[in-house]
Amino acid sequence: NAGVTQTPKFRVLKTGQSMTLLCAQDMNHEYMYWYRQDPGMGLRLIHYSVGEGTTAKGEVPDGYNVSRLKKQNFLLGLESAAPSQTSVYFCASGLAVYEQYFGPGTRLTVT
Amino acid sequence: AQSVTQPDIHITVSEGASLELRCNYSYGATPYLFWYVQSPGQGLQLLLKYFSGDTLVQGIKGFEAEFKRSQSSFNLRKPSVHWSDAAEYFCAVNNNNDMRFGAGTRLTVKP
Numbered sequence: 001n002a003g004v005t006q007t008p009k010f011r012v013l014k015t016g017q018s019m020t021l022l023c024a025q026d027m028n029h030e031y032m033y034w035y036r037q038d039p040g041m042g043l044r045l046i047h048y049s050v051g052e053g054t055t056a057k058g059e060v061p062d063g064y065n066v067s068r069l070k071k072q073n074f075l076l077g078l079e080s081a082a083p084s085q086t087s088v089y090f091c092a093s094g095l096a097v098y099e100q101y102f103g104p105g106t107r108l109t110v111t
Numbered sequence: 112a113q114s115v116t117q118p119d120i121h122i123t124v125s126e127g128a129s130l131e132l133r134c135n136y137s138y139g140a141t142p143y144l145f146w147y148v149q150s151p152g153q154g155l156q157l158l159l160k161y162f163s164g165d166t167l168v169q170g171i172k173g174f175e176a177e178f179k180r181s182q183s184s185f186n187l188r189k190p191s192v193h194w195s196d197a198a199e200y201f202c203a204v205n206n207n208n209d210m211r212f213g214a215g216t217r218l219t220v221k222p
Contacts, residue, residue, distance in 0.1 A: 033210070035212075040120075040214055041214055042201055042215050043201065043203075045210050045211075056208070058209070058210075059209070059211070090154055090155070092155075097143070097207070098145075100210070102154035102155040102156070104154045105153075105154055
């Protein structure tokens with residue numbers, strides 16, 4: 001039981017490049033979330049999903065897209081990366097809205 | 112919009128001393144309330160949560176928190192701090208999947 005895993009752990013992009021972050025969970029959770037963490041600002045919710053095939057916007061969704069084609073995976077895409085998207089990205093999953101288990105994070109740098 | 116305030120950016124306590132970390136939230140109803148801990152380079156771990164009922168909740172690692180509706184507060188306490196408690200602590204509120212985190216309080220433990 002691996003819990004919540006995130007791929008990759010680190011990534012450096014140039015401005016304008018695209019990439020996809022993968023979050024996978026093996027706990028059969030319905031709910032999955034993507035957050036970004038910036039110094040002095042805590043975590044901010046980007047997008048979330050309440051089940052396979054569903055997605056919804058969080059607090060800071062601009063510049064990101066997500067997909068939940070399979071229950072166990074939640075993908076976060078950056079179509080045209082900007083330096084403002086330099087951050088640490090965390091995925092979380094849970095059985096219910098009040099329960100979230102976090103992955104180890106992905107550190108993204110956009111130059 | 113709902114918000115979470117952690118007034119103390121950094122707290123230093125001596126090992127064995129008591130600890131209280133403050134958290135205030137701004138929201139009309141009582142949302143779900145959480146405390147998470149994050150060690151350097153790691154994801155977040157849930158310490159405890161409050162949904163309803165007894166306003167004093169017990170968590171892991173000897174932590175407890177008290178919900179005070181009149182003060183819109185959910186402060187975290189520990190009677191005797193251990194060196195391993197040094198980490199960053201985040202308060203969070205969740206209302207209908209809108210999850211908001213405070214900016215965090217960094218705890219340093221002096222020997």
